[in-house]
Amino acid sequence: MCGIIAYIGPRDVRPVLLDGLSRLEYRGYDSAGLATLDGDRGSLSIVKKAGRIAELARVVHESTLPPAHQGISHTRWATHGEPTDVNAHPHADGSGDLAIVHNGVIENFQTLKKQLEAEGHVFASATDTEVLSHLIGRAYSESTETGSQRLSGAVKQALRGIKGTYGIAVMHRDHHGLIVGARRGSPLVLGIGEGEMFLSSDAAALLPYTNKVVYLKDFDLVELRAGQFDIQSLTSGRSAFEIEELGFAPDAAERGGFPHYMLKEIHEQPQTIENAIRGRLNAEESSALLGGLNLSPAALRDVERVVVLGCGTALHAGMIGAHMLEDMAFVAAESECAGEFRFKNRPLPRNTLFFAVSQSGETADTLGALREARRRGHIGLGICNNVASTIARESDGGTYMHAGPEIGVAATKSFVSQVAIFGLLTLLLGRMRHMSAGTGTGIIQAYAQLPDQITRILEHQAQIESIARKYAQARSMLFLGRQYHYPVALEAALKMKEISYIHAAGFASSELKHGIIALIDPETPTVILCPQDSLYEKNISTIQEVKARRGPVIAMATEGDTGIKDHADDVIYVPRTLDMLQPILSIIPLQLLSYYTAVALGRDVDKPRNLAKSVTVE
Ligand code: AGP
Numbered sequence: 001m002c003g004i005i006a007y008i009g010p011r012d013v014r015p016v017l018l019d020g021l022s023r024l025e026y027r028g029y030d031s032a033g034l035a036t037l038d039g040d041r042g043s044l045s046i047v048k049k050a051g052r053i054a055e056l057a058r059v060v061h062e063s064t065l066p067p068a069h070q071g072i073s074h075t076r077w078a079t080h081g082e083p084t085d086v087n088a089h090p091h092a093d094g095s096g097d098l099a100i101v102h103n104g105v106i107e108n109f110q111t112l113k114k115q116l117e118a119e120g121h122v123f124a125s126a127t128d129t130e131v132l133s134h135l136i137g138r139a140y141s142e143s144t145e146t147g148s149q150r151l152s153g154a155v156k157q158a159l160r161g162i163k164g165t166y167g168i169a170v171m172h173r174d175h176h177g178l179i180v181g182a183r184r185g186s187p188l189v190l191g192i193g194e195g196e197m198f199l200s201s202d203a204a205a206l207l208p209y210t211n212k213v214v215y216l217k218d219f220d221l222v223e224l225r226a227g228q229f230d231i232q233s234l235t236s237g238r239s240a241f242e243i244e245e246l247g248f249a250p251d252a253a254e255r256g257g258f259p260h261y262m263l264k265e266i267h268e269q270p271q272t273i274e275n276a277i278r279g280r281l282n283a284e285e286s287s288a289l290l291g292g293l294n295l296s297p298a299a300l301r302d303v304e305r306v307v308v309l310g311c312g313t314a315l316h317a318g319m320i321g322a323h324m325l326e327d328m329a330f331v332a333a334e335s336e337c338a339g340e341f342r343f344k345n346r347p348l349p350r351n352t353l354f355f356a357v358s359q360s361g362e363t364a365d366t367l368g369a370l371r372e373a374r375r376r377g378h379i380g381l382g383i384c385n386n387v388a389s390t391i392a393r394e395s396d397g398g399t400y401m402h403a404g405p406e407i408g409v410a411a412t413k414s415f416v417s418q419v420a421i422f423g424l425l426t427l428l429l430g431r432m433r434h435m436s437a438g439t440g441t442g443i444i445q446a447y448a449q450l451p452d453q454i455t456r457i458l459e460h461q462a463q464i465e466s467i468a469r470k471y472a473q474a475r476s477m478l479f480l481g482r483q484y485h486y487p488v489a490l491e492a493a494l495k496m497k498e499i500s501y502i503h504a505a506g507f508a509s510s511e512l513k514h515g516i517i518a519l520i521d522p523e524t525p526t527v528i529l530c531p532q533d534s535l536y537e538k539n540i541s542t543i544q545e546v547k548a549r550r551g552p553v554i555a556m557a558t559e560g561d562t563g564i565k566d567h568a569d570d571v572i573y574v575p576r577t578l579d580m581l582q583p584i585l586s587i588i589p590l591q592l593l594s595y596y597t598a599v600a601l602g603r604d605v606d607k608p609r610n611l612a613k614s615v616t617v618e
């Protein structure tokens with residue numbers, strides 16, 4: 001997944017592009033580049049560099065790049081071709097008159113590249129994107145169109161010949177004052193300023209400049225000029241669009257004084273819960289209100305099975321959601337790794353309801369699984385954070401997380417938000433089946449306490465930081481949990497892996513004896529989730545089995561449980577809530593544990609190696 005920023009207007013384009021790229025760096029950061037079109041001299045200049053955006057900024061500042069008022073730029077997460085200067089975007093065609101930046105994958109690029117090479121085209125890079133620049137350049141040179149249609153028409157013709165996904169921005173030296181953008185499958189947002197226009201892969205990067213945006217749809221093509229825009233469709237003439245106002249404040253995507261976005265987002269989680277449940281609790285009926293599902297009570301009542309689709313953290317939240325639905329709403333439910341489901345051939349009841357869970361709303365595997373479920377005639381709903389994202393727009397309905405931008409690559413508040421939303425769904429469906437009004441009221445009351453309970457946990461972060469420092473040199477860590485806490489163990493292990501780079505694995509505690517116990521030794525700390533619930537004694541036994549083999553144990557326990565100190569080396573306490581909502585509290589200290597471990601090891605917490613915030617490629 002990559003990030004695109006384009007600008008046209010009165011400003012000096014260079015700082016606008018570099019600032020925008022820095023806000024998109026979470027989308028990929030192995031190389032970056034920009035192109036400017038200087039009207040005075042009619043020169044199209046390209047500067048691009050392997051490495052972080054700071055490296056590109058250094059090169060730009062040292063270059064003789066003339067001031068310009070339009071440009072396109074890109075920060076890359078390599079899919080085809082190593083992260084090198086030559087593979088970085090923008091890419092030119094053979095004429096050197098055209099530059100393009102691209103987010104997505106051109107699946108048939110090898111075939112096209114061979115055809116173009118046979119025609120004499122010479123390629124500089126190993127990327128799929130460069131094929132698109134040559135296709136546009138060829139269509140442009142053969143075109144008989146005049147004016148902006150010559151460039152837009154060439155872009156349309158080239159895009160009709162490719163298979164795959166794209167979000168692009170294109171400039172040509174013959175067309176000073178014009179930028180062309182287009183999307184299919186990769187997000188692209190038009191930002192509307194006063195006498196200036198923007199394109200971005202993520203609306204959050206436009207916040208310092210404008211809050212008026214158009215979320216381009218698949219097959220849209222847009223012509224940008226300083227004071228106007230024109231949206232066309234690749235498939236049919238004009239394209240309808242809606243100008244939306246961004247709901248979050250300009251500083252929402254800033255760090256707010258925190259050293260890392262991840263820590264800021266961990267601390268936002270009391271508000272995350274409030275945002276997830278706002279207007280969705282129905283105290284009068286001891287139920288929930290989820291109008292966005294677009295399903296009547298009768299249709300919801302008839303659901304025979306729920307399947308939750310997701311990847312990574314979203315999958316872990318989905319596992320908890322499925323467990324809630326079975327445990328409390330008595331609905332048959334399961335979670336599926338989206339990348340696996342889409343290629344399975346599962347016999348499912350006709351009235352199976354699917355949920356695609358995705359913070360970004362752009363994860364290719366989750367989108368593919370949603371499309372497969374809907375192709376089979378099932379209803380597919382979305383639980384997404386990014387309004388108007390592809391998954392949100394292709395779903396039959398759904399529930400927005402309203403969590404605000406999540407910039408840290410490691411998902412934190414999105415997990416808590418998704419689990420909270422599944423609790424609302426459980427309340428709604430449960431009250432249509434066997435859940436009593438009293439139980440429903442108890443769930444609503446438990447929700448009301450969660451923000452303060454999270455705040456209480458965050459007040460103990462210094463203790464968690466000291467535990468993190470104590471074990472930061474471990475080669476490996478294990479995380480064990482039962483029932484609702486098995487997915488919590490998986491999520492906590494994922495957090496630890498992806499930002500500290502320590503090998504970490506999560507397991508169901510019951511599995512310890514079936515082989516995992518061979519890993520226990522004095523150098524391998526085990527985090528054991530041990531809330532004071534109906535399985536407490538079994539979890540104490542698990543702690544004892546690890547201790548008997550001299551394995552260090554970090555217990556996550558319920559406030560007031562002093563007895564557990566006799567068993568564990570370190571104890572992290574969290575408040576008690578309902579079993580179904582306990583994962584929301586239990587994950588908080590484990591997010592902090594991974595965060596402080598990564599900090600102790602000097603990792604790049606917000607942009608861990610090899611990762612990107614949203615995996616829009618398969
Ligand atoms: C989690 O910390 C990772 N960043 C990753 O596993 C992520 O959860 C996964 O790629 C799904 O992303 P999505 O929620 O945007 O679909």
